[in-house]
Amino acid sequence: MKPTKFIAGVFDDPVLLLRAAKKAKETGIKVYDCYTPFAVHGLDKHLGIKRTRLSIAAFLYGCTGFVLSFILQNYISWVDWPINIGGKPNTFALVTFVPVCFESTVLCTALLTIFTFWAKSRMFHGVIPDLFDNRQTSDLFIMAIDADSNKNHDAIESMLKQEGAIDIRKKEFASNHSLIQ
Amino acid sequence: MENHQIELTQERFDFTSKMKNVIFMAIAAGILFTVLGFVTESAEFKMKHFWLSMLMGAYYTFLISLAGSVFVGINYLANAGWSVAFKRVPEAMGQYVIIGGAALIAIFLLGNHDIYHWMGEEAKNDPVLVGKSSFLNMGFFVASSAIFFGLYFFFTRKLRALSLKEDSIEGQDKFGGKIFHTCRRYSNVFIAIFGFTFPVVAWEWMMSIDPHWYSTIYSVYNFAILWVCGISTMALIVLFLKRHGYLSIVSKEHMHDLGKMMFAFSIFWTYIWLSQYLLIWYANIPEESIYFTQRGVGTATEPNNFTLQFWLNLGLNFLCPLLIFMSSTAKRKPNVMATLGAIILIGHWNDLYLMVMPGTLGENAHIGFFEIGATLLFFGIFIYVTLASLAKQNLITMGHPYLEESIHHEVTP
Numbered sequence: 001m002k003p004t005k006f007i008a009g010v011f012d013d014p015v016l017l018l019r020a021a022k023k024a025k026e027t028g029i030k031v032y033d034c035y036t037p038f039a040v041h042g043l044d045k046h047l048g049i050k051r052t053r054l055s056i057a058a059f060l061y062g063c064t065g066f067v068l069s070f071i072l073q074n075y076i077s078w079v080d081w082p083i084n085i086g087g088k089p090n091t092f093a094l095v096t097f098v099p100v101c102f103e104s105t106v107l108c109t110a111l112l113t114i115f116t117f118w119a120k121s122r123m124f125h126g127v128i129p130d131l132f133d134n135r136q137t138s139d140l141f142i143m144a145i146d147a148d149s150n151k152n153h154d155a156i157e158s159m160l161k162q163e164g165a166i167d168i169r170k171k172e173f174a175s176n177h178s179l180i181q
Numbered sequence: 182m183e184n185h186q187i188e189l190t191q192e193r194f195d196f197t198s199k200m201k202n203v204i205f206m207a208i209a210a211g212i213l214f215t216v217l218g219f220v221t222e223s224a225e226f227k228m229k230h231f232w233l234s235m236l237m238g239a240y241y242t243f244l245i246s247l248a249g250s251v252f253v254g255i256n257y258l259a260n261a262g263w264s265v266a267f268k269r270v271p272e273a274m275g276q277y278v279i280i281g282g283a284a285l286i287a288i289f290l291l292g293n294h295d296i297y298h299w300m301g302e303e304a305k306n307d308p309v310l311v312g313k314s315s316f317l318n319m320g321f322f323v324a325s326s327a328i329f330f331g332l333y334f335f336f337t338r339k340l341r342a343l344s345l346k347e348d349s350i351e352g353q354d355k356f357g358g359k360i361f362h363t364c365r366r367y368s369n370v371f372i373a374i375f376g377f378t379f380p381v382v383a384w385e386w387m388m389s390i391d392p393h394w395y396s397t398i399y400s401v402y403n404f405a406i407l408w409v410c411g412i413s414t415m416a417l418i419v420l421f422l423k424r425h426g427y428l429s430i431v432s433k434e435h436m437h438d439l440g441k442m443m444f445a446f447s448i449f450w451t452y453i454w455l456s457q458y459l460l461i462w463y464a465n466i467p468e469e470s471i472y473f474t475q476r477g478v479g480t481a482t483e484p485n486n487f488t489l490q491f492w493l494n495l496g497l498n499f500l501c502p503l504l505i506f507m508s509s510t511a512k513r514k515p516n517v518m519a520t521l522g523a524i525i526l527i528g529h530w531n532d533l534y535l536m537v538m539p540g541t542l543g544e545n546a547h548i549g550f551f552e553i554g555a556t557l558l559f560f561g562i563f564i565y566v567t568l569a570s571l572a573k574q575n576l577i578t579m580g581h582p583y584l585e586e587s588i589h590h591e592v593t594p
Contacts, residue, residue, distance in 0.1 A: 059507065086465045095458055 003032060004174070005147035008132045009160035010140055010167040014040045017141040020163035021046035029156055030149060035132060035142040054120070058113040065108025066101050073097045130173060191579075194427055196572035201565070208561035214554030221550060226542060230551050232292030237537050238555035239288055240386055241410070241530060242563040243281030244403070248411020249274025250337040251375055257340070257361075257368035262583030263438060263590045266431045267419050269578065272344065273570040274415065275337035277563050282330030284559070285386065286323060293319065296541065299392040309393050317389055326385065329378045336371035340364055347580035358582045379404060391540040394472050398457050405450040409498075410529050412442045413522040418567065420515050420522075427576055433513050434590050440512030447502035447525065451495070475539040486546065487539050490531055497528030530556065 011017045018040060024031050025046050034043055077083045077093070085093075118124055132142045145156055147170065160168050215231070222230055249271035256264050264271075293300040299317045304310040310317065347360040380400030388399050396402075416439045422428045461469045477491025501524045511517045538546040578584060 055508070088462070088465070088470075093462075095455065096462060098455055098459075 003146040003148050005172045006032065006132075006170070007145045007147050007150075007153060007156055007160075008169045008171055009143040009145070009163075009165040010133060010169065011143065011164065012140060012166050013164070014141055016164040017143060018042055018046065020143055020160065020165070023159060023163055024143070024145075027155070027159060029145060029159065032144045032146040035136045035144065037137050037139060037141075040141070054113065054117060057116050058109050061112040061116075062105045062109040064112075065105040068108070069101050069104035070097060073100055128174065132169065132171060192427060192576040193574075194422065194568070194571045194576050196568050200568065204561050204565045204568075207557050208565075211554045211556070211558030211561055214550045214557065216554075218550035218554055226545050228292070229295040229542060230546075230549070232288060232295040233537055233541055234551035234555040235288050235292070236285070236296055236386075237530075237533050237552065238559035239281055239284040241533055241556070242277065242559040243285060244407040245410050245414050246274050246277035246281050246563060246567075247333060247375075247379075248407045249415065250278060250333060250340070251372070251407070252411060252415065253340055254336065254368040254371045254375070257365045258372050260365075262586035263435065265578055265581050265583045265587035266435055266590070267415075267428060268344070268581065269571060269574075269576050270415055270418050270422070270567075271411075272337075272341045273567045274411070274418070274563075275341070276570040277566040278337055279330065279334040280562065280566060281559075282326070282334070286326055286330070289323065289326070297389055297392070298541070299389060304392075313392065317385075317392060322385055325381060329382055332374055332378070333371075336367060336374070339367055340371070343367070344578055344581070345574060348575060348578060350580055360580075361582050379407075387536055390537060391472060393468060394540075396457055396461070396469070396472070398453060398460075402450075402453045402457060405446065405453050406529050406532060409443065409446040409450050410526060412439060412446060413525040415439065416443060416518055417522040417526075420519050422571075422576070423515070430577065430588050432590070434592050435587075436515065436518060437509070437512050437592050438590075440506060440518055443518075443521065443525065444502055444506040444512070447498060447506075451499040454495075454499075472540075475543065476535050486544065487535060490535055494528065494532050494535060497524055498532060501525075501528070 009020060011020065014036065017034060017036065021031060021034065021043055025048070031047055034040070034047065036043070074097075083093075131137070132144065133140050136142045143160070143165075147153065150156060157168050215234075218231065218234075219227065252264070252271040253268065253275065255261075256268075289296070297317075298304065299310050299313070300319065304314075315321075343360050343364050347364075350360070380403075383400040383403035387403060388395065416436070419428060419431055419436070419439070423431060458473065461473060464470075475485075475487070477485065477488045502521060505517065505521050505524075506512055534548070534552070581587075
């Protein structure tokens with residue numbers, strides 16, 4: 001069951017957010033995610049976020065692009081109509097396939113990776129982009145804690161307050177919300 | 182980030198007699214192999230094969246050693262701090278420059294006609310070589326090489342001496358960075374001189390082996406070999422030192438950056454290789470395409486005796502680094518890095534072989550005792566000089582203003 005109810009700590013300083021994330025890890029509070037206007041270095045370590053597997057997907061997409069364009073050129077200039085330019089040996093024309101293979105590899109990798117990224121982060125049509133606070137894209141730092149699996153709400157709130165949260169909000173989202181993955 | 186001063190201690194590399202014995206054994210094996218080569222080779226190509234092998238060994242170690250000096254210079258030039266933790270290693274590598282350079286000049290003086298076709302009498306009847314004789318002649322060759330190698334060595338020594346002086350400063354001037362700025366000024370001059378003279382070194386020592394042929398990207402190609410082999414050797418030496426318990430301030434982050442450089446410059450080498458190949462392939466001018474005809478293409482229907490090595494070149498120097506080192510986790514594993522470093526060094530040895538042998542020995546070339554002997558001999562001397570100069574002083578550049586920055590170097594958050 002995906003979480004829909006959250007307790008959100010609102011911070012106005014990335015350093016405070018980092019400290020709070022560290023504190024939450026120490027006290028055993030499971031943080032669902034943090035929402036920040038820019039990348040806060042070290043946050044992923046405290047939240048225990050695993051390395052993305054997007055790079056593996058990107059590698060496979062690249063291989064696909066390479067193989068497809070190689071087959072295409074191979075068919076065109078060897079199989080269907082062997083091209084003879086100045087009597088040069090065909091084996092060594094392999095190297096001349098490189099520019100097209102390279103471009104096709106880059107194209108497939110770039111486009112397919114970005115599409116995968118969008119799909120994975122639920123950035124597509126029909127998703128309701130609800131935010132904890134509109135300013136989380138500008139100058140506020142949100143720490144979202146799942147209210148269902150963390151039972152001791154008072155402890156969470158006092159921890160957030162102690163760590164310098166300027167506001168604590170309880171929020172409930174519909175199940176097709178953009179946060180839910 | 183935590184602000185703490187790491188306790189820096191004097192760290193001395195102990196060049197043990199066990200290490201020395203291994204190196205002496207390698208040098209002895211090199212000499213033995215060379216003698217075996219003299220016994221077993223056929224008399225006709227014996228001297229030619231010998232001198233070419235010596236040229237390969239000397240030039241390869243010369244490039245790697247020069248890469249050390251250039252690395253130090255470029256890091257000063259770029260105001261880079263991350264590499265300071267292991268700065269003594271490239272510095273020590275550079276100390277071999279003068280020995281490698283002297284060996285090269287000695288090889289030229291003794292074996293010139295066996296290596297360079299343009300040195301012979303027959304060159305006087307060749308209009309192309311007569312036209313190039315103002316550049317390709319013994320006096321200019323030896324004089325320019327001696328000046329260039331001397332300059333490289335001067336700057337290597339100067340940068341090292343200044344760095345050692347920086348370490349000994351005590352008191353108020355310690356973090357003034359005065360010597361650091363002097364080093365930067367010397368590096369500016371050194372890198373400019375290197376940039377303009379290294380192409381000439383590459384033309385003279387390598388491209389003039391095929392004196393009728395020329396390629397404008399050839400010196401960049403030589404630089405790519407110099408740099409990627411230099412970085413790989415540097416990484417291997419740092420790994421070796423770390424394995425023996427030295428250089429504890431060099432963290433995985435530094436190794437990761439060295440790994441990135443190995444990866445990136447392998448791709449750079451391939452890019453240059455491809456640029457040279459594609460232009461010659463498309464232009465289809467006989468005097469240019471002869472270069473690749475000799476190196477693997479053979480005649481239109483039959484491959485020649487370099488075909489395997491031609492493809493091996495791309496396999497070892499491009500595909501291996503690409504596939505092994507693509508992921509960032511692989512770059513952080515010492516064993517993977519050591520393996521790839523060895524692959525790159527072997528791969529570029531093969532690359533140099535393809536630059537030297539097809540234009541000279543051609544059909545009669547084969548990897549024999551001479552090649553292995555010369556490589557062992559020169560690498561033995563190179564490693565000995567490097568480790569000996571590492572052992573001479575503190576392994577850590579205590580007075581360098583960027584030492585603290587380098588210790589806290591972090592590439593992944």
